[in-house]
Amino acid sequence: MINGWPETFLAGIQTLNQILTAGIAITAFSLFLYALSFNLRDRVARSFAIILLCVVVVFTAESLQDSTVSIRTLDLLLRAQWFGIIFLPAAYLHLSDALLVTAGRPSRGRRRLAVRAIYAVSAGFIILLAFGYLLGPIVPDGKPAPYLQRTGWTEVFTAFYISALVWAGINFARAYNLMLTRSGRRRMLYLMAGATAPALGSYPYLLFGYSLAAQHQYLFWSAATIINALVGALVIVMAYAVAFFGVSWPDRVIKSRLFKWIMRGPVTASAALALMTVVRRGGELLGVPYSAFVPFTMVATVLLMEHTITFAAPVWERWLFFGRDRNELELLQNIEERLLTQSDLQQFLEAVLAAVRDHLQSPAAFVAALDDETLFPIVVGGNRSLLDQEGLTKALDHVNGDTRREFLWGNFWVLPLHRQRRPDMDRDELPPLLGLLGVARRDENQRMENDQRNALWLLADRAAVALEDRQLQQRVFRSLADLQPQVELIQRMRAAGR
Template sequence: MLVGGLIIIMAYAVAFFGVSWPDRVVRSRLFKWIMRGPVTASVALGVMTIVRRVGEIFGVVYSGAVPTAMVVSVLLMEHTITIVAPIWERWIFFGGDRADLTLLQSLEERLITQGDLRQFLEAILAAVRDHLQSPSAFVAALDGGDLSLIVTTGNSPLQKEADLSEALQVVNGGGNGHEEYSWGDYWLFPLHQPSGMDEDQPVLLGLLGVARRPDQALVREQRQSLLLLIQRAAQALQDRRLQQGVFRSLEELKPQVEMIQRWRAVGRYDSKASLLADTLPPESDLANWVKDALTHYWGGPKLTQSPLLQLEIVRQAFNEHNDSPANALRAILRQAVDSVRPEGERRFTAEWILYNILEMKFIEGRKVREVATRLAMSEADLYRKQRVAVEEVARIILEMERQMQVRVNGKEAEHSLSVGGA
């Protein structure tokens, strides 16, 4: 027991070294490992010993109850730890951040996934069809100015390749004063989200379409019941839009949060040096950033809002490109892509594959099928080699950043020495 306790103390002392996780995560994982490993094993061995000795008292040398007791004790311990772990994490490790972290942990249970949304909307459409005696219905969401079909039900459901732009034009052209619109054999019901600033100008979230007979008309009772179903469908689309905004924010925050955690972890041992020095991003993150920036090489939010803009090589290139961050980053990407290019005249051979993929797919903006056909490979093989090419560009940019930081830090050191000598 003493040796085990000392080992645990030693493990706790070194568990934080070089780890970018928050302290609460390290403590929680270490404690959970101790409970699931040594503690569970000790309990199982203790139960086995007790059962065996009780059997010996009654003259039973070996009993099938020994392995049974061991298995049951392990299962009970693991199940108990699973149930109790959230409680001890909340009260022991979360501290003053208990409310925020509990909210984040419960987010998984509260999220509406695509499957949950589809299931809920299918139930609403079933109620709408039953109420109006309609053979089919659909719900489409408005994303970026275009309608995308979320769910369709019925005997003759609307096909996913159906052109919904006409339906959107019908609704937009009719103004906001109508409760329903006619589009071919369908009624269209706008799904609105009341604006936070002006409820007289609702925001269109999507459309609910219901198939109708040529001579069918809505009566007052049907409208009243249908209004409630439409409001619930609109609420589901509103939650979907809010969640998409949350996910986008989390994706934008992830690189910065990881970098802050790394600074915090290193700063525990050498705060001055670590906080003053520029920290290089992990190569895995850099590869994702490079791929996103190359995707919008000729313009787009993935280029203009890229985390790569914070690199020293990009900041140093601002002056050369009229203080345009996008142009500076584009020039760095171009330089890195050119570094992948083999020497000599461009060819379509094996050694040129990585460069040709980068040039044709991102710089020239050709379609995947066209690039695969030109390079005589399958699309799956193209994606694999594209990943290798992007990782090579990321490696080159990382090396360029290292060299630039060495150069900048060297100049700052020389400047400090000259000022000190003066």
């Protein structure tokens, strides 16, 4: 074991590199779906989605390569990997052109033609790849890993790759200098830093076939592992910068949504994959090719991560994204969680009426709301034919000044539902009437016991609270309806200014 430690160390580096490669593929694919879902209308986001798709192709093909696949499959994966590498320069130039347009330097046709020409050249290299001119046959026992033999066209592509990335870098710098605001320069700086990720990630594959990589395998795999770790972080930085382009949401919403997306997608999947790989490799070292702990580890990791994210999300949102507006945003969150819609109110009142009817063995019951001196039933339980809905408003004539006294109206016990008394009200001031709770008697001789009356009034108080919340929330909905057009206009102007 001690004598073979260099081989063990190299195998450990390669395993870590495989985990990072798969993690980058998962992260890039997740962020690609994010771009497709939320801000694909923006030109910057569309060009960034193309870069992410190239990264997905490169790192997915790389992560599928291991000693268990056949030579033919390995050759196919290596050529698919180069499909993503070939289109990266064109996608970079496309993104840089979109950034210049966003920064106030629109194309007069020349940059647009240049971008199309670069895509056409990339398509030409794809044709060369398909016919075996860009890369030769596979070297299955090549060092530091199996690779496709280099040809003269490979050197031409390398020069094209470097030239296009330098051109795109110049455009990035121009866009940065055109930014006038501090926030614009900061996001452009994030974007420029993150834009180095795909270029760094594809660089090791351009070295395959050179003697330098074959002679210094430890250096090569160590550098590849470090680069992959940087690529994973920088891709997220780049996605963060692009997420603000072309969307009308506030910054805190963008940050929170992207952070939650990354935690539930790439972080959870990468953690499950990493632990599965460790468990599987540990089983192989112990002489067990397949371990039942592999699927158990995957399921347990996903469940624990989702559980943790669900409970931690409100905490990190308050501390990372709310800022000085924490109290206002927490109030809005509480309103959203506790708001009673019409369906929620009806379900609650139906439950109250069910408890009332069960308690008094009543054939029917109703809750009516008072709007503009007119009563109309919100919920009716039991036999509806017992309720005279047209003459229901006449029941208001029987309401006296006692807020805790029921009265008879036809065959119904009727309980007035008042608002809760506020501390600033006078002692003899009567709280406003909200509505009525009616309970049908089984027969004319039925009487209520004290316990039944107390229980009935307890349920009536719950119905009164629900009606009071209904009135308050109707005001909130009307205010939001009046405010929504102005908010949408402001958000559209905000999106146009990004």
